[in-house]
Amino acid sequence: MYPDVVRDERFGKITAEDIEYFRSVLAPGSVLTAAEEDLSGYNIDSMRKYHGQSQLVLKPRSTEEVSLIMKRCHARKLAVVPQGGNTGLVGGSVPVFDEIVISMSLMSKVRSFDEVSGILVADAGCVLESTDQYLAERGYIFPLDLGAKGSCHIGGNVATNAGGLRLLRYGSLHGTVLGIEAVMPDGTIFDSLGKLRKDNTGYDIKQLFIGSEGTLGVITGISIFCPRRSKVVNVAFFGLESYEKVQQAFVKAKGELSEILSAFEFMDTASQEQVARFSELRRPLDEAHNFYVLVETSGSNRVHDEEKLQTYLEGLMESDIIADGVLAQDETQVKNLWTWREGIPESLGKSGGVYKYDVSIPLDELYQLVEDTRVRIQEFGHDIGTEGSNVVNVVGYGHLGDGNLHLNVAVKQYDKQIEYILEPWVYEWIEKRHGSVSAEHGLGFAKKPYLKYSKDQRVIELMRQVKKVYDPNGIMNPYKYI
Structure with missing residues (x-):
């Protein structure tokens, strides 16, 4: 699971004395050992791609308890991994070897x-x-x-x-x-x-x-x-026939919805077909389209907001930018429309394994990466689609408002050949467009080798220097991107 990585022998190994110390400074039930409990949930990432070997999980209840933990780990050179909900996609929140997991689940006030x-x-x-x-x-x-x-x-x-x-x-x-x-x-x-x-x-x-x-x-x-919660939320969902028209709709949204625009999400037809396979909801639009956009507005005046959104949609129709659209009429429809965007990751996961690339690219070339990925997959003898053992499903969707593309490549099961086809090719493609290999979720272990495609070597060296100043023993979340 962690190729070409060797445990750093500078780090200490947990002893019975260490465990006894942690039991003495933490509340009962806050020290979990592999000898007493199943720690697999703390050792496996949400993608089930990376598996650590931690033998000890600590669950502090206060900042002072975390301080006592870290003082011991610093003195003994015991490596640690801070862990929240463990929902990351790059293997950053799980151990690689026997690092101590510090779970923050009990600090929730x-x-x-x-x-x-x-x-x-x-x-x-x-x-x-x-x-x-x-x-x-x-x-x-x-x-x-x-x-x-x-x-x-x-x-x-x-x-x-x-x-x-x-x-x-x-x-x-x-x-x-x-x-x-x-x-x-x-x-x-x-x-x-x-x-x-x-x-x-x-x-x-x-x-x-x-x-x-x-x-x-x-x-x-x-x-x-934290901002004030908007009293009025409206959602529109519409179909478009080209990525160029998606961009045109976004430009008009910024100009005409401006102060009430809260989300502008785009999805390709492959993503919507995937959600439809695993959803009992009726599709929002009767006919299929190459692209879909979900626009959300948030404001304080219902009449004002609805008029602005209606005028925006009518302008898109008159300009032949959108082919069809629907406006949510109540809260239930708002939730249903959002399902067609938020349900994409879960539906992809139900098909098998998913290679996820969460990247930033200049808007004019954002979707080109999806199209080029499909071509590359086919060049290596695979079919594009959802049915069949040799089929790979390439899906593109994301937050157009911040240039964030979610490129997902779904397979029946993780395959080293597919990984070879995609990496480092995807990151080299992004580097040529001066994009970022990570728009969200961080770098973790998965993107450790690819930081160089987004950061100059001098910048990486500065990051190393900062790490050394803050963590001279290197015990904080080791083996990851720094």
Whole structure:
């Protein structure tokens, strides 16, 4: 599962004394050993592609307990892997060898919420969906929405700089996260849980933790700016015949919907056919189209918003940009339409294995990668489709608003030949367009060899230097991209 990787002998091996120490500083039931329990759930990633060998899982309940854990690990050179909901797609949240897993699942309290400023302070182990529900009761919204929201942790979201479905409206976590509390590799507590939206006092150190994937420290808490929840949400779903028309629809959406535009998701016909195979819902449009777009608006005035969206759709029809469309009439239809976008990953997984490439590409060439991938797959003797043993299904969808493409290559089972066809070819293709090999989810283990396709060697060396300053023993999430 981890080719060409050898355990680093600089790291210590867990002893009975270590386990006894952890039992003495953590609450009962917070120390799980392989001798006593099945730890497979902590050792396998969500894609079931990477399998670690951790013999010890620790479940702290406070930042102080994390500090005590890290002091011991630093002194003994015991390697650790911070783990949230373990929903990542690049093997970044699971061990490679016998690293200690620090599970944040018991640190799940909201510490404070200011209903005037909208600033939330919460433990890193808070589940995204539960946190959003807490905010909804107070008229606010968490500025991030993901398909895995029912199980992912907000600390893990920050650690991977998750983008999600509504980055177009709320921006990235680099802008909304106001402060971070983290435990450094030596056990020192980095307390920067600021609640100020403006603080221009030197280096913004917290930014290094956003997207660091647990390589610099253990994020234990965050403060984040949460916008008011919109009173009115409208969703439109329409079909288009070319990627060029998808781009035209996006340009018009930015111009005509502007302040109420919260999502602009595009999907190709292959993705919708896949969802239809595993869904009992009736398809939104009667006829098939080459592309589909889901537009969401969020505002405060129903009449105003509906008029703007209706005018936008009529303009698209008159300009022959869209072939057909539907506007959700109630909340049930809103949820049903979103299913045709959010249900894509799950439906692909039901077919077997999936090679996922979550990348950023300039908009004009975004979908070209999908088309070129299909050609390459066929050049190596495979058919494109969903039926048959030699068939590969190549699907493209994503967040057009931020240039984020989800290229998914679905197979009956993981196959080294398919992997050889795709890698590093996909990343070389992206490098030529000055794109990014990771738009979301981070780099983890899966993309470790491909960082060079997005980052200059001098930048990579600077990253190594930062890692060495923060983690001189290299015990934080080793064997990954740094």
